[in-house]
Amino acid sequence: xxxxxxxxxxxxxxxxxxxxxxxxxxxxxxxxxxxxxxxxxxxxxxxxxxxxxxxxxxxxxxxxxxxxxxxxxxxxxxxxxxxxxxxxxxxxxxxxxxxxxxxxxxxxxxxxxxxxxxxxxxxxxxxxxxxxxxxxxxxxxxxxxxxxxxxxxxxxxxxxxxxxxxxxxxxxxxxxxxxxxxxxxxxxxx
Amino acid sequence: xxxxxxxxxxxxxxxxxxxxxxxxxxxxxxxxxxxxxxxxxxxxxxxxxxxxxxxxxxxxxxxxxxxxxxxxxxxxxxxxxxxxxxxxxxxxxxxxxxxxxxxxxxxxxxxxxxxxxxxxxxxxxxxxxxxxxxxxxxxxxxxxxxxxxxxxxxxxxxxxxxxxxxxxxxxxxxxxxxxxxxxxxxxxxx
DNA sequence: ATAGTAAATGGAGCAATCCTCCACTTATTC
DNA sequence: GAATAAGTGGAGGATTGCTCCATTTACTAT
Numbered sequence: 001x002x003x004x005x006x007x008x009x010x011x012x013x014x015x016x017x018x019x020x021x022x023x024x025x026x027x028x029x030x031x032x033x034x035x036x037x038x039x040x041x042x043x044x045x046x047x048x049x050x051x052x053x054x055x056x057x058x059x060x061x062x063x064x065x066x067x068x069x070x071x072x073x074x075x076x077x078x079x080x081x082x083x084x085x086x087x088x089x090x091x092x093x094x095x096x097x098x099x100x101x102x103x104x105x106x107x108x109x110x111x112x113x114x115x116x117x118x119x120x121x122x123x124x125x126x127x128x129x130x131x132x133x134x135x136x137x138x139x140x141x142x143x144x145x146x147x148x149x150x151x152x153x154x155x156x157x158x159x160x161x162x163x164x165x166x167x168x169x170x171x172x173x174x175x176x177x178x179x180x181x182x183x184x185x186x187x188x189x190x
Numbered sequence: 191x192x193x194x195x196x197x198x199x200x201x202x203x204x205x206x207x208x209x210x211x212x213x214x215x216x217x218x219x220x221x222x223x224x225x226x227x228x229x230x231x232x233x234x235x236x237x238x239x240x241x242x243x244x245x246x247x248x249x250x251x252x253x254x255x256x257x258x259x260x261x262x263x264x265x266x267x268x269x270x271x272x273x274x275x276x277x278x279x280x281x282x283x284x285x286x287x288x289x290x291x292x293x294x295x296x297x298x299x300x301x302x303x304x305x306x307x308x309x310x311x312x313x314x315x316x317x318x319x320x321x322x323x324x325x326x327x328x329x330x331x332x333x334x335x336x337x338x339x340x341x342x343x344x345x346x347x348x349x350x351x352x353x354x355x356x357x358x359x360x361x362x363x364x365x366x367x368x369x370x371x372x373x374x375x376x377x378x379x380x
Numbered sequence: 381a382t383a384g385t386a387a388a389t390g391g392a393g394c395a396a397t398c399c400t401c402c403a404c405t406t407a408t409t410c
Numbered sequence: 411g412a413a414t415a416a417g418t419g420g421a422g423g424a425t426t427g428c429t430c431c432a433t434t435t436a437c438t439a440t
Contacts, residue, residue, distance in 0.1 A: 011387095013387095013388095014386095014387060014388065014435085014436060014437075015436070015437090016387095016388070016389090016435070016436065017387075017388060017389090017436095020388085020389085040425075040426060040427090041426080041427075041428090042425090042426070042427085045390090050389085050390080051389060051390030051391055052390075052391070052427090052428080053388095053389065053390055053391065053428090053429080053430085053431095054388075054389055054390065056427090056428065056429080057388075057389080060428095061427095061428090062427090113303050116354070116358055147372070153355065153358065153359070154355065157351045157352075157354045157355040157358070158351050160350075160351070160354055161347050161348070161350040161351035161354060162347060162351075164303060164306060164350060165306055165343065165346070165347045165350070168306045168307055168310065169306075169310075169343075172343065175344075178339065178344075179344060179347060182340065182344060182348070182373070183348070183351070183373065185375075186348075186372045186373035186374070186375060201416090203416090203417095204406085204407060204408075204415095204416055204417065205407070205408090206406070206407065206416090206417070206418090207407095207416075207417060207418090210417085210418085230396080230397065230398090231397080231398075231399090232396090232397070232398085235419095240418085240419080241418060241419030241420055242398090242399080242419075242420070243399090243400080243401080243402095243417095243418065243419055243420065244417075244418055244419065246398090246399065246400080247417075247418080250399095251399095
């Protein structure tokens, strides 16, 4: 029984390990919000009341930890987008989704710069959010409002750039919709 | 004589210090290109044959060093833009300038993410390049080919996005003009 | 129950880097 | 050729990243 869980190919965690994993994630979220994405991993281990070795065993590097803490929020964001799908035009839907991603990427300082890596990490939330982005993009392209040669990574770069600008100057947060509009007009099939 | 140099309010550097400053800048440029914007500052000091204390005295943090190494190139870029001004339409001029900024921002890995900070650092090159961007933008807006609600920071955001895309996938470099075109179409006063 | 074993743990310890501090050196001025 | 202000270098403390492995713990089969 190498693959007891059909959605992953990893053996299930032992009960104590699963508990610790959750504790690490909760601590990481809290510390990242307090101190930014470059916070000390030892601080996180300490707050989770776990040895540093345990943290590294479960999350081999900072990226993995960032991705894992993002996971729940990314999935929630995808669910919300799917739920609202029927009530929105393709244009509204993709704008709303991009704005939601920006909100996610500015949840704490330093996350924006890692967004690209997080969305390539292969976690469930990463897959889900890329998938939803692709779906909305395809829908917009089918509707003829976005060019065919735009892909999901173009969108990720756009979200990253808008988020970095907010990090450097929080006043830019007021211009998120404006900028999303600029970019989407830019990639529009005029 | 507190302000012997009318363009800055700092006392002029002693001859040896000015020499070392140049050596540090040259070393920084080389090391950043080799190892990216997060290279070790001690490596830079070593290559400049200067103590680490000297580097910190002149450039109190990494941002300052990044901004200073960008300065010459930014000024060259502004000069080139001004020189070519008479021969270009407002549209051509702004496209060329944005493309030049992208080239600058992709000069080494990690610079794109700092572009916003560099262009807010207050160095001469930073002022000059923002000023030139504003001039070209105003010219394009007066000519009715760019929306009135676009500002220089929107442009910087756009340059950042395109540059990040190139960093993640160097093949995207071939599509710079294409992407600049897309986004400038987007901010056009259609 | 309990013995066997594979998984999990924690933290000591080494390496890399940041950045400060200050005793010493050097350029400049009068 | 003093006087002095500016500049220098690098030792060293602090922080952090990450590895390694002796020890502990949860699960399983009997």
